[in-house]
Amino acid sequence: MDIQNIFIRNKNWVADKTKQDPDFFKNLSSDQAPKILYIGCSDSRVAAEELMGVGPGDIFVHRNIANMVSALDLSCMSVINYAVNHLKVNRVIVCGHYNCGGVRAAMIPEDLGLLNPWLRNIRDVYRLHKNELDSIDSEQKKYERLIELNVQEQCINVIKTADVQRAYLSRGLTVHGWIFNIHTGYLVDLNIDFKAILNGIREIYHLENPL
Numbered sequence: 001m002d003i004q005n006i007f008i009r010n011k012n013w014v015a016d017k018t019k020q021d022p023d024f025f026k027n028l029s030s031d032q033a034p035k036i037l038y039i040g041c042s043d044s045r046v047a048a049e050e051l052m053g054v055g056p057g058d059i060f061v062h063r064n065i066a067n068m069v070s071a072l073d074l075s076c077m078s079v080i081n082y083a084v085n086h087l088k089v090n091r092v093i094v095c096g097h098y099n100c101g102g103v104r105a106a107m108i109p110e111d112l113g114l115l116n117p118w119l120r121n122i123r124d125v126y127r128l129h130k131n132e133l134d135s136i137d138s139e140q141k142k143y144e145r146l147i148e149l150n151v152q153e154q155c156i157n158v159i160k161t162a163d164v165q166r167a168y169l170s171r172g173l174t175v176h177g178w179i180f181n182i183h184t185g186y187l188v189d190l191n192i193d194f195k196a197i198l199n200g201i202r203e204i205y206h207l208e209n210p211l
């Protein structure tokens with residue numbers, strides 16, 4: 001794509017939005033009040049707002065390779081902190097997708113240089129669920145299951161944070177794991193049992209303090 005075309009497309013977009021609503025940019029610039037934090041993959045095919053049918057101002061977004069939530073990732077932790085404590089979102093969504101290159105790379109036992117520490121988090125998910133994954137004969141099904149389990153584990157990582165636990169107790173914030181089925185375009189809810197996970201891990205990751 002010619003980069004100059006992007007500026008032409010941008011002008012057309014501004015014209016379209018202003019035609020639909022003359023106050024669109026006045027309202028957009030006033031403030032943001034999204035109620036959803038979306039954590040997804042950087043993959044160019046997974047267009048977060050577009051696939052959810054939402055527009056500017058509707059969701060707070062964090063994206064990285066394979067939608068990871070690492071306690072050592074200052075960027076991701078800051079996004080969660082800001083979204084939960086300041087924007088007061090009441091839903092956190094971790095959304096993975098089939099055909100995820102990051103998960104595929106993690107399944108190949110190969111030295112990938114700078115990517116190694118990042119992919120190690122996904123390899124850890126494999127290790128945690130090795131029995132289940134090794135029992136799947138089809139490589140494609142195993143790949144898809146690891147993508148789902150990775151979303152589940154990243155949801156658990158979100159739930160481990162003190163900010164999320166406090167917001168759950170004070171206003172009922174919940175965490176959701178989704179998959180974008182890139183073959184069909186549909187979102188699939190993995191129906192992760194937020195309460196059961198929280199109860200299960202509280203003994204170890206019990207972080208909430210009185211407000």
Ligand SMILES: [Zn+2]
Pocket residue numbers: 041042043065066067097099100101102103
């Ligand atoms: Zn991906």
